[in-house]
Amino acid sequence: MNWASKQDDSLVVHYSKSLRTQKNQVNKGLESSESMATIAVDSVTERKKMGMEGRNIYVTDETNVVGAELANNLLDDRRGTFFWKLTWKVTCGCAAGVAAAFRAPVGGVLFALEEVTSWWRSQLMWRVFFTSAIVAVVVRTAMGWCKSGKCGHFGSGGFIIWDISDGQEDYSFEELLPMAIIGVIGGLLGALFNQLTLYMTSWRRNYLHKKGTRVKIIEACLISVITSVISFGLPLLRKCSTCPESDPDSGIECPRPPGMYGNYVNVRQSLKYLAAFYCGKDNEYNDLATIFFNTQDDAIRNLFSAKTIHEFSAQSLEILEDYSAELKGLSMKILRLMAQNLRMEETEMAEFFEEGWQSMRMNYYPPCPQPELAVGLCPHSDGAGITILLQIGEVEGLQIRKDGMWIPVKPLPNAFVINIGDSLEIVSNGTYRSIEHRATVNSLKERLSVATAYSPNLDGEIGPAPSLLTLKTPAMFRRIGVKEYYEGRFSNKLDGKSTLDTMRIQNEMNKRNNN
Ligand SMILES: O=C(O)CCC(=O)C(=O)O
Ligand SMILES: [Fe+2]
Numbered sequence: 264m265n266w267a268s269k270q271d272d273s274l275v276v277h278y279s280k281s282l283r284t285q286k287n288q289v290n291k292g293l294e295s296s297e298s299m300a301t302i303a304v305d306s307v308t309e310r311k312k313m314g315m316e317g318r319n320i321y322v323t324d325e326t327n328v329v330g331a332e333l334a335n336n337l338l339d340d341r342r343g344t345f346f347w348k349l350t351w352k353v354t355c356g357c358a359a360g361v362a363a364a365f366r367a368p369v370g371g372v373l374f375a376l377e378e379v380t381s382w383w384r385s386q387l388m389w390r391v392f393f394t395s396a397i398v399a400v401v402v403r404t405a406m407g408w409c410k411s412g413k414c415g416h417f418g419s420g421g422f423i424i425w426d427i428s429d430g431q432e433d434y435s436f437e438e439l440l441p442m443a444i445i446g447v448i449g450g451l452l453g454a455l456f457n458q459l460t461l462y463m464t465s466w467r468r469n470y471l472h473k474k475g476t477r478v479k480i481i482e483a484c485l486i487s488v489i490t491s492v493i494s495f496g497l498p499l500l501r502k503c504s505t506c507p508e509s510d511p512d513s514g515i516e517c518p519r520p521p522g523m524y525g526n527y528v529n530v531r532q533s534l535k536y537l538a539a540f541y542c543g544k545d546n547e548y549n550d551l552a553t554i555f556f557n558t559q560d561d562a563i564r565n566l567f568s569a570k571t572i573h574e575f576s577a578q579s580l581e582i583l584e585d586y587s588a589e590l591k592g593l594s595m596k597i598l599r600l601m602a603q604n605l606r607m608e609e610t611e612m613a614e615f616f617e618e619g620w621q622s623m624r625m626n627y628y629p630p631c632p633q634p635e636l637a638v639g640l641c642p643h644s645d646g647a648g649i650t651i652l653l654q655i656g657e658v659e660g661l662q663i664r665k666d667g668m669w670i671p672v673k674p675l676p677n678a679f680v681i682n683i684g685d686s687l688e689i690v691s692n693g694t695y696r697s698i699e700h701r702a703t704v705n706s707l708k709e710r711l712s713v714a715t716a717y718s719p720n721l722d723g724e725i726g727p728a729p730s731l732l733t734l735k736t737p738a739m740f741r742r743i744g745v746k747e748y749y750e751g752r753f754s755n756k757l758d759g760k761s762t763l764d765t766m767r768i769q770n771e772m773n774k775r776n777n778n
Pocket of ligand 1: 652702712
């Protein structure tokens with residue numbers, strides 16, 4: 264690897280080793296929350312174009328924003344700024360739309376939590392919950408009044424798309440108590456699950472993973488074996504069900520071999536050598552096999568190579584492992600060079616970044632018929648020290664903000680783009696400025712990028728390097744724990760360099776230095 268050129272604030276480094284990276288599905292990277300949020304927000308704002316489902320949700324959203332408004336006013340805590348109120352209303356509106364469209368208030372809450380926001384707050388949870396509850400009550404009451412089923416939006420048909428009239432239409436009062444008990448038990452189990460996951464994650468990070476790569480590989484293998492045994496074993500305990508009679512024109516196949524979508528799996532069809540493994544009869548299916556063979560294996564396969572001839576291979580794992588190890592070395596090399604350039608004390612950069620946190624995000628931007636109406640990735644600066652960006656196929660899309668203008672960064676063949684992140688701006692006390700960037704989409708070509716971020720050690724602290732601080736150059740940023748720093752980042756939405764601003768110390772000297 265050798266230094267190549269400097270494109271504005273983004274350094275470009277040639278990477279001489281040829282790397283092949285497998286194509287990925289939308290944002291299945293390890294750190295995908297920000298991109299997921301972007302795409303979710305985009306798809307919500309662009310939901311008119313999402314086909315029938317999107318249009319319907321859109322229509323219901325619009326009508327049910329009334330619910331959001333009501334909940335917002337009932338729960339107003341007077342702290343919300345105009346921005347928060349607006350984004351919260353949109354979130355509540357989306358939840359309301361889903362709650363009405365699916366007649367599922369909890370579905371509305373989950374949709375808002377998973378798909379719409381990257382800035383979730385507990386106050387928002389209550390607002391979304393109340394909105395969805397109000398919508399559910401309104402829709403159900405209106406449906407109750409309209410027995411004929413011909414009352415516009417509230418009867419059968421209309422804009423409420425999934426008519427689940429086979430289900431229970433009404434709840435009786437006595438059902439409330441058992442439902443509340445189930446809710447409390449569910450909540451407690453959920454909290455327990457979260458707590459256990461937290462313990463396990465910190466044990467793995469602080470103890471297991473320090474034992475080296477071999478232990479990590481053994482861990483991954485063990486988990487694969489356990490999940491495979493469960494996936495294959497559980498369906499054996501389940502009695503097969505007879506296929507429902509379905510209209511031959513409906514396109515529903517029962518039983519069907521495991522594959523990319525659909526229900527009613529009978530593995531027997533595709534795995535002849537396991538003939539007696541699941542259902543004995545041709546018109547039977549195994550519902551557990553349906554769950555296990557519907558999404559899990561497809562998810563892994565898609566993760567590495569969606570719809571390509573060479574689907575998932577063990578080599579893909581090796582490639583990623585090698586790639587991240589190689590990039591970790593490169594990141595440290597670049598950071599050490601920067602430390603020399605800054606005349607920092609030799610050990611300081613290593614203290615911040617040795618055993619640093621590496622994360623990889625794979626972004627997939629499909630071609631977009633109206634790119635001028637869409638955003639690939641919102642303007643942001645990365646939280647890491649540096650991010651090494653690989654642009655696959657050299658498709659243009661990355662832009663950086665310089666002097667208030669968006670400048671495209673042309674991908675060079677066999678080259679990485681290195682973006683300076685907020686952590687390095689903090690450590691260098693403002694000498695290296697993090698670069699605000701965004702990604703655009705185009706109408707013809709799909710685009711893939713792999714961003715590998717290298718951040719300070721999660722167990723350490725982040726703040727300006729002490730050797731850079733003098734009377735003339737006082738600390739421009741606060742010093743806090745790296746975990747706290749990232750918690751702050753992840754609870755904010757992607758918005759330029761706004762998260763870095765929360766770390767700034769404003770004193771007279773800094774004001775003068777900044778001007
Ligand atoms: O796709 C790109 O070019 C930008 C990706 C990026 O900025 C990120 O993942 O943080
Ligand atoms: Fe980025």
